[in-house]
Amino acid sequence: MARIFITGSSDGLGLMAARLLIEQGHSVAAEGGIRAAVVLHARSQQRADEAQNKLPAAESVVVGDLTSITQTRHIADQVNQLGTFDAVIHNAGIGYQEPKRIVTEDGLSHVLAVNTIAPYILTALITRPKRLVYLSSVLHQDGDPSLNDLIWADRSWVGRQAYADTKLHDVLLAFAIARRWPSNLSNALEPGWVPTKMGGSSATDDLDQAYRTQVWLAVSDAPAALVSGEYFYHMNRKHPLPATRDVSLQDRLLDFCSRVTGVELPA
Ligand SMILES: NC(=O)c1ccc[n+]([C@@H]2O[C@H](COP(=O)([O-])OP(=O)(O)OC[C@H]3O[C@@H](n4cnc5c(N)ncnc54)[C@H](OP(=O)(O)O)[C@@H]3O)[C@@H](O)[C@H]2O)c1
16 A cells, blocks of 8 residues: 555546556545545646546545646645655646747746646655656657756747657656655656647557556556666666766756755755
């Protein structure tokens, strides 16, 4: 039995992962009977109610819009008020099709805020779980390892590139955490191109496989899952972009995130 928090679990792979964990029997005794020890996350109260209706056995749903640093900090507070977690799955994300640079209330690009800054804040502020899992993408291979102009102030907007950059950041973040917190397990994965709201109906990879790796990394006691600082696809290790192993690059990303959020990563 494990207790797991999954970001972006009102839909898509996050919701599917939560459903699988509940089916696997990750549950706790609570008032009114057994409750699944899976905590969901949704952007608004309306989406939270919809998520809870889809998965009534989930323990609860925390609410907050990841485009906002203030709201993301509040998500961490809500999670910490619920107690400690065995695993946190940083699953929420937005895709590669934004036609123009959308600027958040914090002056960041929308994609960067949700895909890079939010998992950094939640990693730093949620009471440290035993395992951390970060959703990346095969497109991280096209991410810009210079880490220049992360907020797209000087570049002409290319939505696909902005997305690829953030998915590279997710791997850098996972590997930085693996290095900085050696007692915890921190890994990244790509789910494949699958037909969720983000992936779209033309996606060709196996949807049934797409959410299993995050569940496996979060709870499995198989030796292959009890590793840290690795990158996976369909429960197999895969080589990420070599630049993700660059410690100075990992640290530069952490420094950037710390500077723009004012949130320090605990040692
Ligand atoms: N699908 C693919 O082909 C594919 C490929 C490679 C990697 N991935 C990665 O897999 C992860 C999950 O993707 P998915 O395909 O399941 O996407 P999805 O179906 O679009 O679901 C994304 C989830 O994130 C939530 N979310 C998005 N923006 C948010 C915000 N500002 N605040 C709070 N929640 C927010 C969504 O909430 P709403 O339901 O309210 O929108 C939804 O629950 C992402 O990190 C993605 O980059 C997916």
